[in-house]
Structure formats: structure tokens, C-alpha cells
Amino acid sequence: MVKIANIALGEFPLLLAPMEDVSDPPFRKVCKANGADLMYTEFISSEGLIRDAAKSVQKLDIFDYERPIGIQIFGSDIESMREAAIVSAQAGPDLIDINYGCPVKNVACKGAGAALLRDIPKMVKMTEEIVKATDLPVTVKTRLGWDEDTKYIVETAERLQDIGIKALSIHGRTRVQMYKGEADWSLIAEVKNNPRMHIPIFGNGDIDSPQKALEYRNKYGVDGIMIGRASIGYPWIFNEIKHYMKTGEVLPGPTLEERVEVCRQHFTHSLEWKGDKLGIFEMRRHYTNYFRGLPHFKPLRMKLVQSEDIQEIYDTLDEIAQTMSYEEVER
Structure with a gap:
């Protein structure tokens, strides 16, 4: 049984990735109905939350049928992120997730998202302050590194675990790669197989079929898989993966x-x-x-x-x- 703190997620959970302009409550509802085990809100700007910006506050909307669900926040200022975590916790999610993986320019160039991969000490300090600010489990989503020369994810994972995060989702690309090229899960496996690590490690990147999901589970040993782009317009992928892992049978696609x-x-x-x-x-x-x-x-x-x-x-x-x-x- 995979657990994030006391949140039970089943034997091999499938997570819906937080996707800007996609992972809103209507989309999450159809994904939940089709087998997603844990979902996240779209990422929410810490500055928007503490300014009470309408668009950011609306993204805090969560519903009981979605549970367990996490609110994901991003930002570049440690104090703003701490305050945003407090505001987010008041909305009643099951956990708080921190985005250290978003590669898009208007996020990373402002020092948020994947930009923190260039300043691991700041990432660790920011995470520590958020963990202190809430009684909810805090999780992190990130990438392997900023570029090929900064793939420090094994060490980073240890440091984040040491200051109290309860799970880590890793996208198998660097920020420079954006979404190009094949995701490299070998470093995700290295994190998972590190004897120092005891929190759940979820892999993300390129999972677009039941066959690949099973292959990557067996090959890399992760605790679960996070699915993003492959679920857009195809929420059936969650149940298809579960059925294939259980029976070895490929379900026919939806009519x-x-x-x-x-x-x-x-x-x-x-x-x-x-x-x-x-x-x-x-x-x-x-x-x-x-x-x-x-x-x-x-x-x-x-x-x-x-x-x-x-x-x-x-x-x-x-x-x-x-x-x-x-x-x-x-x-």
C-alpha cells in the first residue's frame, strides 16, 4: 500500500498531473470517474493567492468527490510561498504540492517553477518553510535538473526528504529540454532505489499507453506514475492502465x-x-x-x-x- 503520510493510495497509484488551463475541476471530475487515484489543482501563483487575485483564488475550488486532492502552488519568494501554503490549507485539500518543475518562460524567468533547480539551497529553504507552515502533508513535483550539467536530483531528493516532504514526483527531463526528446527515467529509478529514501517516488513523462506504464513500473520500480498530456481528451487511460496491470488484457478504446x-x-x-x-x-x-x-x-x-x-x-x-x-x- 502506497501512502503519502496517512493518505492511502492503493498498491500502485496513478496520479493526474497538474496542468495549467487543463486540470480544473471539470477535467478532474472526468478523470476521477475514469480511475485517477490522486489529483492536483492547476498550479496556483503564490503572489496571486496572497493578493487575493480572483483567478488564483478560484483555482482553490475543490470538491469532496475529488479526494484525495492536492493544491499545487508556485512562486519565487519564500515568504510569499509560506503565506500561500497557509491560504491553500484553509481551502481544505488533503495535501500541499510545490511546483519546482514548470519550464515555461513566464514562470521560470521569474524565478519560480523549474528556475529553483538552479538554486537548490533556496529550493530546500522554501520547502522547509512551507512544511513548517502547515500540518498538511507537503509534496514536491520537479525535474531532473536545469540542464544536462545540473542533474542533481538524487541529492536534492535526499535534502527535500530530510526537511519533511512526504512524496516526490519527478519528470524525467531537464528544464532546458522542456517537453522535447525522450524522458529519462534512469535517474528517477536511482532516486527510488537510494536506500536513504523512504517516501513514495512517482515517475512522470511519456507514459501514454498501458503497456508502457507496466514496462516502466517493472523496469524502474517507482511507487506510482503521474500522467499528464496523455490524459487530455483521453481520461480512460487511467482505467486502461489499471486493467492491463491486473489482467494483461488491453481494453478496447472507447466507442x-x-x-x-x-x-x-x-x-x-x-x-x-x-x-x-x-x-x-x-x-x-x-x-x-x-x-x-x-x-x-x-x-x-x-x-x-x-x-x-x-x-x-x-x-x-x-x-x-x-x-x-x-x-x-x-x-
Whole structure:
């Protein structure tokens, strides 16, 4: 049984990665329904939280059906991060997660996210202050290092564990790599197999099929896997991995009707959480992913992304289910 502090996650948990503009409550709801064991909010700016910025505060919304769930925060100032952890804890999550892995320029160039990989002492000090500031378990998500010459993750993991984090998720790339090239899990395995380490170690990067999930579990020995991009438009991946690990059987992919139904649920949750206008707008980024591989989908996609009428969007989804033939393609 894998545990983060006293939070039981099962024998081999599958985690939904925190993804900006993706891992909101509507998306998390469909992922939870399809087998995600632990989820995180989108990353939240510490400065936004302590300034009470509306967009940041809204990201604190969590619901009981999502549990266990962590709130993830990022920032460059230690005191701001400490205060943000206190604010986040008041929202009632099961844990607080710190983002030391985001590689995008508008985060890293401000000294947050993966930028902390260039200043490990500051990363450790920041983490220590957050651990002291809350009674909740604190976890960390990070990368192997800033670049090929700074892959200090084995030592960094020890130092973070020593000051009290309860789990560590590692993306198998450096910041310089961004999302290019193949993720290197060998250093993730080195962290996991370090006899000094006793907290759960979760691997992240390139897991896009049940077969690869099982291969990487067996090869690298991690305690669980965090899945990000492969779940976008395909929340079924969590249950597919679980089924394959349990039985060795590859489940058939979702039918077109199942894709339409989950997309419809996602849209409904989006309207409920964000309101009509924003719910319609922010759902537009998901349609292509739900119906990837669908022949002649472009005209219907245009209807979905251009419509501002809720019933018309539902009707278009019905039209997809009724009139289109879906040819299953490899993800």
C-alpha cells in the first residue's frame, strides 16, 4: 500500500498531473470517474493567492468527490510561498504540492517553477518553510535538473526528504529540454532505489499507453506514475492502465458514443463551475483531443468552437454520435 503520510493510495497509484488551463475541476471530475487515484489543482501563483487575485483564488475550488486532492502552488519568494501554503490549507485539500518543475518562460524567468533547480539551497529553504507552515502533508513535483550539467536530483531528493516532504514526483527531463526528446527515467529509478529514501517516488513523462506504464513500473520500480498530456481528451487511460496491470488484457478504446458522452459530461461540469460564457469558451480547447482521429471532423469541430449557444453545442455532440463513424487510431 502506497501512502503519502496517512493518505492511502492503493498498491500502485496513478496520479493526474497538474496542468495549467487543463486540470480544473471539470477535467478532474472526468478523470476521477475514469480511475485517477490522486489529483492536483492547476498550479496556483503564490503572489496571486496572497493578493487575493480572483483567478488564483478560484483555482482553490475543490470538491469532496475529488479526494484525495492536492493544491499545487508556485512562486519565487519564500515568504510569499509560506503565506500561500497557509491560504491553500484553509481551502481544505488533503495535501500541499510545490511546483519546482514548470519550464515555461513566464514562470521560470521569474524565478519560480523549474528556475529553483538552479538554486537548490533556496529550493530546500522554501520547502522547509512551507512544511513548517502547515500540518498538511507537503509534496514536491520537479525535474531532473536545469540542464544536462545540473542533474542533481538524487541529492536534492535526499535534502527535500530530510526537511519533511512526504512524496516526490519527478519528470524525467531537464528544464532546458522542456517537453522535447525522450524522458529519462534512469535517474528517477536511482532516486527510488537510494536506500536513504523512504517516501513514495512517482515517475512522470511519456507514459501514454498501458503497456508502457507496466514496462516502466517493472523496469524502474517507482511507487506510482503521474500522467499528464496523455490524459487530455483521453481520461480512460487511467482505467486502461489499471486493467492491463491486473489482467494483461488491453481494453478496447472507447466507442464514439462513449467519447461523446464523456465530452458532454465535461462540458456540463464546465458550465456548472465556470458559468455559461466562460464554460463554453474554455471547453473549446478540449474538443479536438476528445475526437482525435475522427474522419471529416473539422466542420463539426468548427461548429463546436464557434457556437455560443449551449443547446447548439449539445446538439452538435449528438450529431457527432449519430452521423459520424469513428475509426480507432493509435494515440
